[in-house]
Amino acid sequence: xxxxxxxxxxxIFETYQEFKGDFLESHISKLxxxxxxxxxxxxxxxxxxxxxxSFEYVSxxxxxxxxxxxETMCQQGMTFWWEHMHPEEMNLWLQSLNDLMAxxxxxxxxxxRKKVSYTWNYRIKTGDGTYQPILQHTTPMYFDEEGKPVIGxxxxxxxxxxxxxxxxxxxxxxxxxxxxxxxxxFKTYSEQKLITEQVTFRERDIIRLISFGYSTDDIADxxxxxxxxxxxxxxxxxxxxxxxxxxxxxxxxxxxGMI
Numbered sequence: 282x283x284x285x286x287x288x289x290x291x292x293i294f295e296t297y298q299e300f301k302g303d304f305l306e307s308h309i310s311k312l313x314x315x316x317x318x319x320x321x322x323x324x325x326x327x328x329x330x331x332x333x334x335s336f337e338y339v340s341x342x343x344x345x346x347x348x349x350x351x352e353t354m355c356q357q358g359m360t361f362w363w364e365h366m367h368p369e370e371m372n373l374w375l376q377s378l379n380d381l382m383a384x385x386x387x388x389x390x391x392x393x394r395k396k397v398s399y400t401w402n403y404r405i406k407t408g409d410g411t412y413q414p415i416l417q418h419t420t421p422m423y424f425d426e427e428g429k430p431v432i433g434x435x436x437x438x439x440x441x442x443x444x445x446x447x448x449x450x451x452x453x454x455x456x457x458x459x460x461x462x463x464x465x466x467f468k469t470y471s472e473q474k475l476i477t478e479q480v481t482f483r484e485r486d487i488i489r490l491i492s493f494g495y496s497t498d499d500i501a502d503x504x505x506x507x508x509x510x511x512x513x514x515x516x517x518x519x520x521x522x523x524x525x526x527x528x529x530x531x532x533x534x535x536x537x538g539m540i
Contacts, residue, residue: 290363323345323346323438326342327340329434331432332425332431335358336354348407348409366403382429388466398454399420399454402416402449404446413439416440416538418435418437418438450538461503463486465482476534480518487500
């Protein structure tokens with residue numbers, strides 16, 4: 282493991298507090314109970330502790346999803362996970378984390394940070410020796426005294442292999458008054474042209490809601506906009522992306538890992 286990776290990561294999540302011990306036990310106990318009833322799938326979850334670069338809990342689907350050893354993951358923590366990341370993506374991944382943290386600390390009010398959810402992606406070398414794309418979705422659980430997120434509940438989805446590597450993308454969404462997530466930050470770390478680079482934050486939210494099967498009226502209600510505005514966005518999205526219809530749009534969005 283490159284020591285610079287550890288140093289850069291520690292700098293991004295630098296805090297004067299160390300979070301560990303009893304205060305997490307109640308959450309871990311509840312997650313263990315929940316984990317018993319979750320069916321086997323290509324998704325697993327962990328409690329991440331950036332102050333100790335450790336995983337406070339790793340769910341049972343970790344090994345079936347990745348082919349990697351759960352006990353080693355728990356013992357060695359994030360160092361073990363990073364050792365399996367694709368070396369060509371490490372710098373871009375670190376840059377995405379740095380940008381998300383800088384945006385959080387400068388642009389999101391302290392009281393709103395608990396409403397924010399973050400996603401980013403990268404490739405992991407699995408137990409069979411192949412690199413598989415991973416989509417990580419993290420929701421902060423605890424913050425330090427400066428409001429920096431340091432403990433998170435992270436969901437990891439192993440995506441189908443693509444013909445070419447997906448670009449690294451970082452996203453932040455905030456929960457609005459209708460309990461709907463709205464995009465407040467998005468950045469891609471590749472020159473590849475994707476739907477996400479062709480549409481606005483608002484249009485991204487509309488594509489996501491379309492993929493969930495919501496009607497124009499539903500989308501208007503969730504995003505506090507008029508139905509005419511939704512229809513206008515629909516037309517603009519199809520024109521920008523050169524998609525013939527919403528079915529093609531949703532299919533392409535899923536393929537590119539946007540949804």
